[in-house]
Amino acid sequence: MDQTPEKIPSTLPRRAFLGGIGVSALGVATAGGAGAFTRSPQPTTTLSGAAIPAADMDPLDLLQRMLSFDTQNSGQGGKTRPHAEMLKAVWERAGVPVEIIDTPQPDNVHLIARIPGSGAQEPLLLLGHSDVVPVERENWDVDPFAGEVVDGEVYGRGALDMKGANSAMITALLRHLDEGARFDRDIIVLTDCDEEAGSYGSGWLAENYWEKIDAGSVLTEGGWFIAQSDRTSPMLISATRQDKVYFNLELVATGTATHSSKPIPDDSAIVSMSRAISDLGRYEAPVHLTRVTRDYFEALARATDDRRFAAAIRLLLRARNDRVRERAAKLVEHLSDYPYLHRALLRTTHAFVIQEAGYKENVIPSEATTRINCRGIPGGEKPRDFVASVRRLLRHRDVEVRVVGTPGESEKQTLARLDKTWATPPADLDTDLWRALSGASRRTYEDVPFTPALFEAGTSLGPWREKGVPGYGVYPYVISNEQLIGMHGNNERIFVEALEQGSDYMYEVFSAFRTKG
Structure with missing residues (x-):
């Protein structure tokens, strides 16, 4: 220069x-x-x-x-x-x-x-x-x-x-x-x-x-x-x-389509979708450390001038059980100047990216969908395990959780492909x-x-x-x-x-x- x-x-x-x-x-x-x-x-x-x-x-x-x-x-x-x-x-x-x-x-x-x-x-x-x-x-x-x-x-x-x-x-x-x-x-x-x-x-x-x-x-x-x-x-x-491993899910909620002047309180696709999103929005996948991410966080602990941040990272790396690991991860995210980056390096993430419902203001729609973009850690939580966790979380909600694959691909084929990417x-x-x-x-x-x-x-x-x-x-x-x-x-x-x-x-x-x- x-x-x-x-x-x-x-x-x-x-x-x-x-x-x-x-x-x-x-x-x-x-x-x-x-x-x-x-x-x-x-x-x-x-x-x-x-x-x-x-x-x-x-x-x-x-x-x-x-x-x-x-x-x-x-x-x-x-x-x-x-x-x-x-x-x-x-x-x-x-x-x-x-x-x-x-x-x-x-x-x-x-x-x-x-x-x-x-x-x-x-x-x-x-x-x-x-x-x-x-x-x-x-x-x-x-x-x-x-x-x-x-x-x-x-x-x-x-x-x-x-x-x-x-x-x-x-x-x-x-x-x-x-x-x-x-x-x-x-x-x-x-x-x-x-x-x-x-x-x-x-x-x-x-x-x-x-x-x-x-x-x-x-x-x-x-x-x-x-x-x-x-x-x-x-x-x-x-x-x-x-x-990270890229994959998408889709939530689908259904209800009775009818005139908007006479709503059916307990039969609304949009309401069902909103409740499911609220539940999933509060959910965090478990922390998984791999050799690659351990190397990164060990270097980060050495690099930072913030002693509290360094101590939190070392607590995370030394954690012997899931409870301590999750608490330490929260502290790392709280103290980090890059909290969203470091959160993403610790767990599978899910982001709500596209929503679709309705087509006319006087019609209550019969369906609402939400696309969720997910990123899994290779060698950490498998995408199929994350999908299973989401389905358990939303089992009491009136929504279907679909795995989005390439055109013509079944869910079984999609998950098998993601398993291969996860293991690379x-x-x-x-x-x-x-x-x-x-x-x-x-x-x-x-x-x-x-x-x-x-x-x-x-x-x-x-x-x-x-x-x-x-x-x-x-x-x-x-x-x-x-x-x-x-x-x-x-x-x-x-x-x-x-x-x-x-x-x-x-x-x-x-x-x-x-x-x-």
């Missing part, structure tokens, strides 16, 4: 990270400005001998360009071609071979760039999605597609998930190419579509174009870089080696990519602990995991809990300085794969 006129070192003291460098000192424009950092005025050469523009190596500038494209995906894919065309031009300016892969859905495309290496090692794939979830514009303080910088934070749909990560990784690679670097392996950068939803995501791409994305290891979204209580000083750097082991830590992630953390964040972790959400890693390819995840920027809540929510944003530091981190990761000489 270059400051004007002096260069800011890529490795900053742990406590100085976000607090000591003002946004204005970095030359960042506010309230919608382009905000380019000053880079070397005379770039060197690329693979083709052309110069790389400084703006393409500036993570904020590139992120703002990414955010300006509306790639909302409401469930049937998004319009990603204009975004892909912009990135294609970025890669072409660097002399990197790049192509757009069309899907059967118009303007919904994948982009694959391939930096050729020596071939001494198997290719590394960087997996980042271009689509984003929809926005509720009326609930945003700024234009969600303008990339505005306000008080040191860049706002926009996808700023965190995951155009910010894409920008940090791409600009880090371009900095290496600007220096004339060569790598010991091909580095494939896949900017895919349909990650949030749709039929033509990484699974479709793997089925039709596997030779273009075949790799020895994969890095995608995942692990969080979380802060101490001041919201900015790095506390713990994590990279995920496993995702975490990615091996004895790989050069994992060592690169760990080493880059030490060099970039100094004495901040680095740990493997479980990702509380899901990724596009399925096709590679099925083939035994190790895959890991990072969101390479320090975030606050408020920013974390903004993921898939309103006013999504990240710190500008954290993004810049995250690009430095990724630069160090890729340094491990540079050839000598």
